[in-house]
Amino acid sequence: xxxxxxxxxxxxxxxxxxxxxxxxxxxxxxxxxxxxxxxxxxxxxxxxxxxxxxxxxxxxxxxxxxxxxxxxxxxxxxxxxxxxxxxxxxxxxxxxxxxxxxxxxxxxxxxxxxxxxxxxxxxxxxxxxxxxxxxxxxxxxxxxxxxxxxxxxxxxxxxxxxxxxxxxxxxxxxxxxxxxxxxxxxxxxxxxxxxxxxxxxxxxxxxxxxxxxxxxxxxxxxxxxxxxxxxxxxxxxxxxxxxxxxxxxxxxxxxxxxxxxxxxxxxxxxxxxxxxxxxxxxx
Ligand code: FAD
Numbered sequence: 100x101x102x103x104x105x106x107x108x109x110x111x112x113x114x115x116x117x118x119x120x121x122x123x124x125x126x127x128x129x130x131x132x133x134x135x136x137x138x139x140x141x142x143x144x145x146x147x148x149x150x151x152x153x154x155x156x157x158x159x160x161x162x163x164x165x166x167x168x169x170x171x172x173x174x175x176x177x178x179x180x181x182x183x184x185x186x187x188x189x190x191x192x193x194x195x196x197x198x199x200x201x202x203x204x205x206x207x208x209x210x211x212x213x214x215x216x217x218x219x220x221x222x223x224x225x226x227x228x229x230x231x232x233x234x235x236x237x238x239x240x241x242x243x244x245x246x247x248x249x250x251x252x253x254x255x256x257x258x259x260x261x262x263x264x265x266x267x268x269x270x271x272x273x274x275x276x277x278x279x280x281x282x283x284x285x286x287x288x289x290x291x292x293x294x295x296x297x298x299x300x301x302x303x304x305x306x307x308x309x310x311x312x313x314x315x316x317x318x319x320x321x322x323x324x325x326x327x328x329x330x331x332x333x334x335x336x337x338x339x340x341x342x343x344x345x346x347x348x349x350x351x352x353x354x355x356x357x358x359x360x361x362x363x364x365x366x367x368x369x370x371x372x373x374x375x376x377x378x379x380x381x382x
Contacts, residue, residue, distance in 0.1 A: 302366065
């Protein structure tokens with residue numbers, strides 16, 4: 100089903116994100132977890148993509164299996180950084196030929212080790228425009244409630260987000276955040292900028308203190324002092340921090356749903372148990 104249809108739903112749309120595991124054998128493990136998560140009727144499962152094409156084959160295999168094995172709509176992520184126009188066109192043609200209907204169009208970050216870096220596409224809005232001109236895929240894009248790391252001004256970042264919407268994006272998925280206030284302020288700014296497509300917050304269930312620091316360091320999301328204090332109490336106690344992370348994600352999701360969002364996008368980290376605990380409480 101296409102994104103536009105999916106987000107016509109009156110009830111909140113549940114979606115999951117997974118990534119290509121490093122080990123080949125873990126793809127089967129990933130599908131065991133996804134089979135468990137299937138009971139929540141996810142509208143789609145998105146699959147990340149290594150910028151520059153590093154995980155392309157595994158991402159494509161997972162996308163195909165989500166469709167054929169689970170009967171769930173897949174949404175491949177795709178980055179344009181360092182890729183040539185021909186490569187991108189070929190990827191898009193193959194994706195459509197496989198019957199994939201949606202794509203998350205991203206710029207990505209330039210990989211540190213790459214032989215040749217093409218400059219055919221500089222920003223994601225150019226990729227959105229290209230996908231729109233070459234295919235009938237429905238297009239999602241990324242957004243950053245706390246502002247993208249390369250951009251010092253949220254209003255400029257929103258102007259750039261608007262370029263992606265004007266180029267043909269149908270849905271926005273956000274970076275993870277730990278303070279709903281950032282998201283609410285962002286929604287206010289989007290309304291003022293007349294961005295009217297569905298905005299779906301990304302929720303990361305915390306399952307370890309080191310993981311929290313690593314992931315927020317990578318994506319630039321802030322950990323407010325009170326959130327840090329909340330989790331740092333359980334630093335070395337895996338079971339307690341997982342429990343605290345579950346409780347935190349339940350509260351965060353309930354508050355977001357009360358605000359009236361169109362859906363929740365869970366960063367599953369390729370696991371199911373914690374997501375089950377959260378959704379059993381939230382839905
Ligand atoms: P853009 O929208 O191009 O924005 C990048 C920066 O450039 C911003 O600072 C923006 O303000 C600025 N900018 C945008 N357009 C213009 C313009 N026309 N002129 C001047 N400045 C401009 N990365 C991966 O490698 N693989 C993934 O699978 C992946 N999945 C993601 C999923 C989600 C939901 C999110 C939120 C991020 C994901 N990322 C992924 C990370 C993403 O690739 C990085 O955050 C990247 O730095 C920006 O990508 P973008 O598509 O948001 O870029």
